[in-house]
Each structure stands twice: as C-alpha cells, then as structure tokens.
Amino acid sequence: MQHLLTVCKDAVAKLCTLFGVAMLAFSPLFAGPPDSLLHFEVDYARFRINDNVAQLEIYISVPRSRLQFVAEGEDLLASFESQVIIAIADSDVVDHKWVEHTVAADSAEIKPTQILCTQANFQVPVNTYDVNVRVTDPRTKHFGVRSFQVNIAPFAKDRLVLSDLEIASRIARDTTVSRFYKNNHLVIPNPSRMYGANLPMLFTYAEIYNLSYPSDSSYSVAYRILDG
Template sequence: MRAALVILGLAVLFGFPVRTQAGYILDMDYACFRANDSLGYVEIYTAIQRSGIAYRRTGDSLTGDFRIVLDVLQNDQTAISDTLWTEDVADTNSISSSAGQFFSHVFRLIMRPGRYGLRVSMYQQDPDPKDVVADSMIVTLFSADSLGLSDIEFGSRMEYTEAESRFAKNGILIIPNPTRFFGTQLPLFYYYAEIYGLDFDSSRADSHTVIRRVLDAETGQPARPESRKIVKTLGASAVVADGFPVTALRTGTYYLELQIVSHPSGRSTSHREQFWTYRREDYAAGRTIATPKPSSERLQSLQSDFLDIVDADSALQWMRYILTKEESKRVSRLTSEGKREFLRVFWTERQKENPNAAVEYFARVVEANRRWSFFKRAGWKTDRGRVFILYGEPNNTTRNYASAQLPDHELWQYDQLEGGAYFIFYDKTGYGDLDLVHSTKRGEVYNPDWSKQITPGSMQQIGE
C-alpha cells in the first residue's frame, strides 16, 4: 500500500500516469465537465487489453471474470472508492486476434473542485492486481455565466443515439480511448467537449464559431488544416463532438486545440489536450514517440496488422465498390481462411503505392456510417457514403437545407478529381436521405437536366 502511495505521489508531482506493474494491460484517462456552480462532473475512463484477460470456455464462447477498482485519493487518504465486478464474453476467433482490442468502462463522479490522486487496479483470480496505473486529476468548476470549455474526451467510436448507455451523454455515444493512441488500428480520431456560458438571447440569431487545430507537439506548427465551423446557438451551453482521419499524421506527439468564439460579444476560450499517433512504417523506420506513457509496451500491442483484426466477411461487403464482378463471385465461394487470404493479397498489391491503403479505405467506411446512417440503412450503403468512400473528403461542400421552395440538396466539389468534378445529392423522399442525381465524374450518374426534378432556378441557388 505504501509503495503504491509513493508512486501515486510521483504521478501527482510530475503530472503523468505512472504504472506499478511491469506488464501493460490497463489504461486510464479522465475528463471534467460542469455539474453546477459548486461541483464538477467527472468521468474516469479505463481500458483493459483483452490479450491480458484470462478467459474460460463456457459453451461456444469464452468468458473472463475480473474487477476494476478505482481509488480517488486526497492528502494520501482514500476519499472515494468504487469497484466494477464484470465479465467479458467473446468468441474464440476474437480472442485469438485480440491484440490492440480493449474492454472499456467509465466511472462517473460528482466532486468538489480541487487536486486529487487517481489509482485504478485490475484484479483477476489472484489477490494481487494484474496491473495498476496512477495519475493526478484537477477537478475544475465551470460557471454558467462565464464562457468556458470542458476537458476533451478522446474516443475510438462515436455515433448519435437516443439509447441508454454508460458511454452516452447529450444524445452522443462515444467509446472512450484512454490510451490517447491513434493510427494503425484506430485511423479515426473522435472527440467530445462541452461549452458553457455562450451568448444566447432567444430574440436574436446568435451563433458561435468552433475552431479546431491539430498541432505538432515538437514544432508547434499545424499538422492539419485549421477547421472553422459557425454553429447556430440554441442555448447557453452546447456540445462539440466531431472526428477526423489521422492516417496522414506521421508517428509522433500532437495537440488537439479547440477554440470557441461566442457571438455577438466576441468572447473567446480555448483548451488543448495531447495525443499520440502511430504508423507501423514510421516506427519500423526508427521514428519514436516522446511520451511518458509506456510507449514500447503499448506499441507492441499495436503491432498486429489491421487485416488480422477486421472481420473478413464484413470487410468484403464494404469492398464491393472496388471489387470487380469476377472478384465478387470468386470470394463468395471461398472459405473463411480463403477470404482472409484474399484480403491479404488484394491489399498487399495496393499497399505497394500507399502503405495505408487498407486502413484509409476502412476508415472511410466507419466515418460514412457515422455521418449518413439512416434508420436501418448503414451509412456506407448510401450514395453520399459510397462517394465519400471512393473519393474521400470533398474540397468543398455546399449544403442547402429544405425551405418552402426547395428541398434538401448538397453540392460536393473535388478540385483534383479529373481536373475538377462535382456531385449533386437531392432529398427525393423528403425524409432526409439524399440520393445522387448528377455528377460530372466519368462513370457516375450523369443527368444535366437534374434541376427539373426540383424547382426552376435551383441550379443557380447552389452556385451553378
């Protein structure tokens, strides 16, 4: 107990997580949000490497029983303690390729402001913990009257939902990524934060600007183009939840910086958090990561090829946009082993020119599902999802929302595609799902008279 407290003291002193066990199994992170004027709402995120869990066979599945113990300390004394007794159920195939896969959990606390110590322990079978990680935490108060921005939660997956879940808040489900590592196996970076104290008067059309910057921690220079979005203000508080691909970021340390400008007052606030990216080819070439976390052990857990982890049948379904008819017929007759071998051969050939070809393609599938899933129709099956998967993010998007004269429609412009091409999507049914009605890209739907399907003059309204 005393040794753990000494190590916890080091974490508080230097402000970084400290591990008291040799093996890497457990990760922890936290984020503070507003509860009220005198208390903070804290979420403490944990993730356990599934490869570090001992499983037993129960019928056709494998079950691992364990417990996660959270201790919140103040002045070397335990102020709060909470325990999750749980089990993880998986099939044999998922466990055999479980490197880099995590069991996630979130502890929720209402706390007074101040500085605390955190200690999370993972126990299974033995009385001694399999892994322990310690960190320091500062609980911050956020006023309802002053413009403020909460901590930033990093996630491995995000979607809008009305369902109850321990990972959902304000209609957004985000699976936390306490490792703060993204790249080879997590090619999409998601984040969630809350804004407080915005200018808001129901008699005005108030708005606020959300500015996102990704900065190289070594140079302080932008690692991605700055993103600016003007958002209509619907109340004194708001949520910032978005994502972006990280496949273009080389192995290294970065900052995500969010800045909020509230209009019409012009008040501004910002917050930044550190994260890391990993690409196998960078690490193999000798590029390392400057991080106090146990990076060598963590990177060993990320060494598995993406194609070892993805479900072969699902991957082949998602690849239907790039497979020939002959290839589709051939894979339909293959065994499970044959399908996985087909995936390896297919992407090995394409990765000669782009080592991240597979990761980038499937990252677009995941993002398409997040953006455009409609009722029971997955986003990758929609027209916008297909175009996004094949050609990537457009250089410019013009969205025209429905009005009395005009239904929803979008114009996507690709500057480098065949010297400049555009796609026009239109809500034919009025239910919010947009279909492709015209494109100048060869091989796509070509219908120069598409505007007659909407109303006279609509071409001019979207910039034609």
C-alpha cells in the same frame, strides 16, 4: 477527425451507473509488460455539474488478449475488475469497484489488437484529488496500478467555458442509456489516445457552458491537431 461539441445551457450532466464494456481494435504501438503485470491505459475528463461540482469521468482500456479466458458452456469467458480510489490527503472520498466481462466463441476470435473499454463517473466538489486506479484479472491475479492527481476548479459563470476534451474512438447518435451515454450520443473513450490502421478516425467530445441565445447570436469553434 470528427468532433462533437454539446451546448449545455443548464450545465446539468447525468451520472451513469449502468454497466457496459466496449471493444475496440487498433494497431499496438507499445511493448508488452512483464507477464506478472496487467497492462492498461487510463484517461479522464471533467464536465460541469454546477459552479462548484464537476463530473469526473475515468476511462480504462485493457487488451483483451491479456485476460485469461475459461470455458463457460460453449463459450470462453474472461473478466477484469476495475477499482478507482479518489482521495484527499489520506482520506478516501471514493472507493469504487466494478467488474466487466467479455465472451468469445473460440480462441481464434481473441486478437492482440482488441481493446476493452470501460468507464466510471463521479460527482466531486472543487478540490485537488489523488486518484488511484487498479485493474485486476480475477483469474490470474495479474494487476496493474496507475496513480495521478486531478484538480477540480470552479466553473466561471461570466464567460464561455469549455470542458475537458474526451478523446474518443467512436461517437454516434444513440439514446440508449449506458455507461457511455452523453446527451443523446454514444461516446466510446480511447484512453490510450493512439490511432492507426485499425482505428483511423479521431473523435473528440466537449461541452461549452454559459452560451447565450439571442436571435442574432452566432458562435464559431476552432481547433488544431498537433503531432506530439
């Protein structure tokens, strides 16, 4: 396991709005859904913007082979549309859609173990939200829907605070600004949280807030991995 803890003295996070899709490979551990449905995985993490506002990051992954590829010049092209609706009671706070594309040289390149990842980031104040995520293949009209509730609580100012853990498939030093950029690192999420022969390394990303910096200070980080 590899992990990255980022010390955020000012607790200022950046809202990424650029497009980008990452492709992973893993050993599938689930049975396929009915043909009319588009299977996808979703996860989320919360990071501090200020005491009463968090950056809510929604992570989505789609099996590449479940998308319909069509000829586009000499290549094959597929795409999927993601929609995130964040609501309080019956009032929508966010309704955001975006489309990701993937290109293959030929059909032999498209394998069941390939996973496409994307994410969207939202700054939301303290409250409890209903989140609805819909992913659609615009060519076949197949889609999947996942719903869950997210609580954004105030961040304490008088003690150490840890953000959510983002479970990732890859973390690397990279200053290129993209959808997956965090504090000079590329952090590719793994919404399925599944690992195997093709994805053997578990990465985690987290941020620690309210650290002080006297010359004689030191901190230790302990973590455990439990077999669920």
